[in-house]
Amino acid sequence: MKRSVPVWLAVVATSLPMFMATLDNLVVTSALPAVHADLGASVEELQWITNAYTLAFAALILLAVALGDRLGRRHLFIAGIAVFTVSSVFAALSADPTALIVWRAVEGAGAAAIMPLSLTLLVASVPDRLRAVSIGIWSGISGLGVALGPLVGGAVVENWSWEAIFWLNVPVGIIAVPLAIFALPNTRGARVPADVLGVLLAGLGVLGLVFGVVRGNEAGWTSGEVLSGLISGAVLLVAFILWQAHTSAPLLPLRLFRDRSFTLANIVAMTFSFGAFGAVFILIQFLQVVQGRSPLEAGVWTTPWTLAPMIVAPLAGIFAPRVGTRALITGGMVLLAGGLFWMAGTLAADATFLTLLPGFALAGIGMGAV
Known part of the structure; x- marks a missing residue:
């Protein structure tokens, strides 16, 4: 027998982690000058602190959806929240820019499981007559995270420290996990093979292009490392498109x-x-x-x-x-x-x-x- 859960609770259970992930995407921007002053991060390293999150997110989001279909969407959603929360702890404890970049990338991997699966789980949790309203509330809360990012980041950095922007995620994650377990169903989709090769080709291709662009001003646009990054990234993305056209279970169906x-x-x-x-x-x-x-x-x-x-x-x-x-x-x-x-x-x-x-x-x- 299907357990009845109040609609508002399902909305909160899916929206709260979304708010945390979207807020974190821009809240870090306000802290970059403080990170530069405290950790001695260069402009290039500051770019990677931002890019590591978005690259991991973009590279893994489609894989997360596929794994959610196979393993259970609630299971992977909760795993994403846990990864995001734990990586936020280590990001706050980072003693140098490299460590912060690494943990920002892990944060992005957690966000890749949170963002797409939260909407899917919400749709499965509410009746059809309340679906449009629920999605509207979910979208509004997500947008609020983007809107408040620079403001919250500025207030936290000015009154506490840049590390505090990551510590804010911890109580949210601790609340969100049991809430998701109680309020959300563990739905599944079609059990198609995970396109791991597609993930590697796309992720490394984008990484190569971003590496070339970020290093361009510092190393010179005609330097070997920049050209190799741009060329290898372009080649890998072409290989990704060719692979998607021929594999039976593509990460991104070209049709x-x-x-x-x-x-x-x-x-x-x-x-x-x-x-x-x-x-x-x-x-x-x-x-x-x-x-x-x-x-x-x-x-x-x-x-x-x-x-x-x-x-x-x-x-x-x-x-x-x-x-x-x-x-x-x-x-x-x-x-x-x-x-x-x-x-x-x-x-x-x-x-x-x-x-x-x-x-x-x-x-x-x-x-x-x-």
Whole structure:
């Protein structure tokens, strides 16, 4: 007999770990200047502290979904929470940049199991009539993690230390594990073979490209290490595509890209993330290092940018059936580009909040629409 669990409890059980993972993605950005000062991390190492998380997440997310189908989605979801929590402890205890980079990568691996499986488990836990509302709440909580990332990071770093941003994850993880065990069903999907070779080709390919880009300024764009990273990364990604076209159980079924909307949506998502999150990485450091703002001030300044999607995204969902998603995505990308252009033209050592506010607002509205 299926156990009846209140809908609100299922929403909390799936949303709480999501909030932790999305918050951690941007909260670290506010701490980078403090990490630089305390651990002596170079700009390149600061980039890897950020990139290690996103690379591990991107490389393992599809594998996590496949393993969840085979082993049980709740089992892998809980494993992801545990990995994320434990790695946060070791990240807080890191005594040098290399250790922090390693544990950030392990954090990303945990997030790869949390993010996709949380939505799948939520859908399986609520009745059809409440599904749309539940997903809306789940999305709002996830967006709140992104919106509050720089603000929470700034407040924690300024009043405690950069290590505290990782210690915050520990009580959340301790609460989330028993909550997931009690409130969520252990559903399974089709038992298809795990495409381990696909994971290795894609992960190492992206790693090679990112390594080349990160090392380019330091080592020189024509240096052997940079060229070898870029070339080997491109070759591995081509090999990944060829493998996906021939294997019987691909990590990423290429037939999905026959759908024009699917292809364009993924291109938009990639360029959108590249522009938006790459700019946030530089902006937070500019405000603290160049302008001398405190971590909390930097977080408050960027709030109009990061918080705007919380208001705009639900409105975009309401108007999408009337105006069409194409218009919202196109308009959103134009606004985001306009906001970044404004920031690029006004960022200076003496730039004020009011000077930058139009750029923050345009970028935030654009993100929400996309």
